[in-house]
Amino acid sequence: MRLNFSIKTKIILMNMGILIPIIIFIYVTITNNLYSNVIKSNIDLLTKESYNTQVYISNYIEKDKGVDIETNFVHKAPLINTYLSKKLNYRIQIYDKNGDIMTDSVANRVTLFDKDITNAIKGNKAYVVKKIDGNIYILFSSPIYLKDATLGCVRYIYTLDIEEKFINNMFIIMGILAFMSILISWLLSKLLSEKIVGPIKKLKTVSQKVTKGEYDNRIKIRSGDEIEDLAETFNVMSESIKDYVESLKEERQKQKKFLDNVTHEFKTPLTAIIGYSEIIPKLKKQSDIDESLVFVKEEGIRLLKLVEELLDLSKLGKSEFKIDRKKNNLKEIIEEVLIIINPRLKKYEIEIIKDLCDIEVLIDKDKIKQVILNVLDNAIKYSECTNINIKLQIENEKVILNIIDDGIGIAKENISRLFEPTYRVNNLNSINNNGNGLGLCICKEIMKKQNGDIKIKSNLQEGTSIEIIFEGN
Ligand SMILES: Nc1ncnc2c1ncn2[C@@H]1O[C@H](COP(=O)(O)OP(=O)(O)OP(=O)(O)O)[C@@H](O)[C@H]1O
Ligand SMILES: [Mg+2]
The missing domain is CATH 3.30.565.10 (Histidine kinase-like ATPase, C-terminal domain)
Structure with missing residues (x-):
């Protein structure tokens, strides 16, 4: 199928065809990077925090000499939780080495068991990003050791409320910017194409007149490009046609x-x-x-x-x-x-x-x-x-x-x-x-x-x- 577009439409389509994918690519890359950077910086923060927690728990449990470590841990877990949640202002959960919840800083809430727990009780720090009730959370779990034995794990439930709002705002601003740049470039393409097409239209009108025998018409184009040269050549051509027709007459x-x-x-x-x-x-x-x-x-x-x-x-x-x-x-x-x-x-x-x-x-x-x-x-x-x-x-x-x-x-x-x-x-x-x-x-x-x-x-x-x-x- 042959599509007959005017030069103006072709210029606009070409510019839009190049610009729109570039803008979409920039938009997606920036927003993705922004999102992963936010997550990464929070994970870094939580990782650092987990080391402090490990040190705190070790000291706290080891303080009571002669008491069985595991029993002491079970006994002190609620206090540790209260301390940590107050200090950090996150929801904190503590799990035993079997993955069963021992204590939760927020009562009567679902435990949200996930693979971060499984990984943490195996001895690895792990996290999961999850959407719960419309909000995004980082569920970061870190194992608790004492004398080479894993007692369980501590889990930080970190809400990305503020970051999400920030990211959403960024999405909107970037969307507006992307839309504005598409609009501006569309307008610029339109102006540019009119600049190119205007002289061509002039050339067309005069050549139509010449075909009707009005050889006296001359084109004045001052575009400083090939179209100006073409108009000059056209004028010379009209002049010679006029001379030729007059000599014929x-x-x-x-x-x-x-x-x-x-x-x-x-x-x-x-x-x-x-x-x-x-x-x-x-x-x-x-x-x-x-x-x-x-x-x-x-x-x-x-x-x-x-x-x-x-x-x-x-x-x-x-x-x-x-x-x-x-x-x-x-x-x-x-x-x-x-x-x-x-x-x-x-x-x-x-x-x-x-x-x-x-x-x-x-x-x-x-x-x-x-x-x-x-x-x-x-x-x-x-x-x-x-x-x-x-x-x-x-x-x-x-x-x-x-x-x-x-x-x-x-x-x-x-x-x-x-x-x-x-x-x-x-x-x-x-x-x-x-x-x-x-x-x-x-x-x-x-x-x-x-x-x-x-x-x-x-x-x-x-x-x-x-x-x-x-x-x-
Ligand atoms: N002596 C005259 N008396 C009256 N009218 C005249 C006289 N001589 C010329 N004319 C007028 O002048 C006109 C032009 O004359 P001209 O000789 O140029 O052309 P024509 O005689 O009509 O045609 P052609 O000479 O080509 O056969 C004539 O048609 C006629 O009306
Ligand atoms: Mg005569």
Whole structure:
């Protein structure tokens, strides 16, 4: 059977398990020694007394010359008894050599015959400790000789009344002391175990919090022992878990962003291919058809390049497309984007008013196409506009592309949040309400990476103006 005790209980049980037997052992040894010492000292006293008695009786009997010793002893025994009992203040008995009582200092009492008598009349001092009527007595018998003959014996009946009381009191005091020391050590064990268990409990609470993902919790333990070291190690561990989890979160964030960028980037060539496939059937001239097919092929190749790049990045474990900046004519890029979205402009009867000039800028053509396409796509999808103004100009050594629609506009409070990922203005009337809210955020990132920027100005019911700023040459 497995007993599950807490550390606290184990410490208390261990201390009590050691202490209680020790205390019981000390208690029993001391009380036993005390008892036997009391008996021994009284026996010594009685032995000494018995020598005096022997001398006294010898002198007393030998005094009467010519009288038979034994007859004289029988005759004088009552007097001897009276003398001894008065002198010593004990109960005294005198027995003859056959073990029969001759005289007793206390009349009409039982004789209490015992083996001390048998031994004494054989010539040996002997004693018996006996409990009589609830009191303890030492029955000490000593032989009486005269001229090598044993006349009988004298017996001292010594009561241990006072000693018994003293021993009993000692038992009680020692019992109280033993109980007190067990109680004190139990309290001390409890305090000690609480001192040990307290920090462990603290450690447990914090580690439970860590398992729930609260990695910021730290433990402060100043016990100056191994538990303090453990708490320090635990804190270091929590810190590394926190760092690790944060790096994982960062990595996940990065991967999500990458996935968002990739899907958005795929949109440009796909929109282009769909756009041309809508135009081609409506074209009459073979040269226009051939030109459009070249564009379809180019966008198809671009799509393939993107997939290959994606595979390469995945092999290298990287999660960022590179920006490939080259000198490009911005006007040509805008025209290309306009061809792509032309079918949709026609479908929604949106007129494009262009004010373009040939400007060469250092940019990643495909990425800039993606930006312009998203801005125009937004205007078509959300603004309900009839005109889109596209103006390309140089201002303070910067190349600025303005794309202005005369649509519904965007509320002031929403404008600042448009560059946040996945933020969308809830516009139920919009043509296509299934965007992801990523476009403008990605556009901002693309422009920033090329030292440019993208800004929005908008007034409700007046329209939206998107300013795309390029780094000048
Ligand atoms: N010209 C505009 N007129 C009115 N609202 C606009 C205009 N341009 C953008 N918006 C609002 O800004 C929001 C964010 O546009 P954004 O291009 O970032 O995302 P999206 O077009 O919804 O999704 P995605 O581009 O990822 O497909 C749009 O959902 C739309 O509500
Ligand atoms: Mg968009």
